Amino acid sequence: MPSIAGTYKHYKNENFDEYFSAVGVPYMGRKMMGLSSPQMDITVDGDQMTIKTSSLMRKVEYTFKLGEEYEEHMPDTVLKCVTKIQNDNEIITESVIPATGEKCGRHYLFTDDECVITLTHDKAKVPAKRYFKRVTS
Template structure:
């Protein structure tokens, strides 16, 4: 079974632009996100997890207790999220956007070589996917 903690380098997107159009992200931020290639670092210390995403544009870091609600601050919204590990190769974050009440989520699927993050949102008919290669 793959280990969840590690460093992962983004290498491709799937349905990314259509997803963020449906969610209502403006053109320029949408294009900037699509062009970014973040490094995602996941660490786990007991039941405390940190997910750090670093790119040329910005660095986002969230530390939280697995299974407990926490807040994520985005440029235009605050999101209440809960992250759980489903099994040794899957992790799920279920979220509600405070300002709109929309539900969204991230499903992380880990293999020995990569992590695939599937993004879902009430307003998007089709999820988006981001692919990351394991680098450590």
């Protein structure tokens, strides 16, 4: 079973522009996000997890308890989220936008070599995927 904790470096996207267009992200924001190549660091300490994503444009860090609700602050909204580990190699984050009731989520699938994050949103017909190579465990 691969470890979830580690450092990962982004290397490609799938359906990224289509997804964020459907969600309502402006053109320039989508292009800048699509060109970024963030590093993601994940630490796990018992039932507490920290996911830190860093790029030239933005640094985001969330520390939360697995299974408990927490808030993620996006540039234009706040999400209410719950994150769980599933099958020892998956992280599932289910989110709701309180202002609209729309649901979105992230599914992280880990292998020995990489992490693939699938992004879903009520407004998007197809999910987006972000691919990260494992740098360290």
